[in-house]
Amino acid sequence: MSSESSLFGHRWLPLLLVAPLMLLIVLFFYVPVFQAFYWSFFLEQPFGGGSEFVGLQNFRRVLTDPEFWAATGRTVVFMLTASSLAVIVPLMLAIAADRKIGLSYAARNILVWPKGIAGASIGVVFAFIFNPFVGLMAPLNTLFPGLWNPGIDGTDAFVTLVAAHVWSGIPFNFVILLAGLRSIPPTMYQAAAMDGAGPWRRIFDVQLPLIMPQLFLTFVLEFTESITSVFALIDTITGGGPGGSTSLLVYKIYVDGFRGFDLSGASTQTAILMVFVLLLAACQFVFLGRRLNYER
């Protein structure tokens, strides 16, 4: 039989099948993405008050605003610290859970639980647990006054955000990395053991090199994830404070757009953030992806 017959030949049916999803994607993905870039060249009045072409003026305004650069800096710091931890912690847990020991069955079950708990819910919980007056650190605070107060100290607030982010990020990264470890053929371990590599040595010589694809993927996804999903945590734990020290870009865009009604400024920052996210993904593919060998 020819390859022709291995596919249906209808003309209108496939169009009909993809139409509903494509319609939603065009309406709620491509139009908003386009509009963010379009608006960044216009001065938009809130509540449909008309718009005026201003060229690059919005970009000039945003790029000379020290608040924007501060928020960008904090976003990069958060991205590097929180997402590294959110990959390294599940990685260590996955390597541990891959061994046949008593706790690994329980761990495989329990470590998935955070997937069901919203970022905002765990934010509310962490805000309470790290509350300086009634939370975990309250007894220490009475001994050493001023030791821990996320309401005043920006670093404390930042640490709380990172802890909550790593907590919510464990399930996905753990499952992906564990699946990678489990797909390593046992003969690899046996061969390494014959060559005299003990279990510790095999972590670095067999396991890590062979799960590079999964590790790479979790990093790529985690970078974007840490930039965007942090919104729920900021809004429930710190509210951007104290003194703006946890106001990351995604939060600043929300505040500028929905509280300050600065649609042009918010759109311009959205456009910049989108370009940043896309460049980040592209860089990772070019610099990291090239050195990976996906063949087993």
Place this chain on the structure above:
Amino acid sequence: MVENARSINIAAGILLAIGILYIVGPLYLTLSTASQSYEYMLQNGLAWVPGTELFANMGKVINDTRIPIQMLNSMIVAFSNALATCALSFLSAYAIVYFRIRWAGVVFALILATIMLPLDIRVITTYQVASNIFSPLNAVLDVTGLNDLIAGAFGAPVHLELSVLNTHFGLIAPLVAHGTGTFLFRQFFMTLPKDLFKAARMDGAGPIRFLFDILLPLARPSVASLFVLTFLSGWTQYLWPLVGASTPDMQTAVVGLARLVPDADGQVPDFPMIMAGAVLVSLVPLTMIALLQRFLVQGLVLSEK
């Protein structure tokens, strides 16, 4: 293989114990504080031992707040999101894989690109589109000059307006506009043997028959995985329901929970009541994870490949 792996097994055990503690600790403290009274919390801070007030605190949440109706909203949003994502992604992946169409690659790329920029990044302009879903159509009519023709012929240009803000549809639709499901089903269809299709054709099955009688039964585990995954994602959304719903009765439970914490500093908030709210709001997704964990794990792994 017999070898001495004692040191690494002990280290792994300790590591896993710490990991489990890290996950379970906050959950335990939530539950134990939710079961204490406000006065107890004021005196002792967070509760290390469970008390007897759990149901009283939950009763406060159910009677004094909008959480019950908001949980209904969450249920509607999460369920519809899961159902619509499964159905629409299945159909579009089916069209892309099983039909001889030249634009299949382009459409798949367009769908897949949605994974790169999450909804939280494009929330400002998505909100604008949702406030009038005909605005792109109006803009197209204006730009192409069609509206001038219409205005010339009928006296007025076309300007349609329909806001989906503060509706269930508006809360759900932007979540469905996502490519993970199509990607997942496409991968699954590619793993099926080509002979399956040929055999079905020989037996005279048309596209609809092939879809319902052969593909759908085979894809049941994949559908279940995607369903669990998108249900949880719909339930745990925060930024979009926060801006997409303006009245408390339309908000989802997670947003309602965050609103239980008073904004102003000063008096210590009623943390036991808030923690009871957190328990209530997390009950449905956690039950789902407990019952359908197999599908969740499978879904996470599939969505990666």
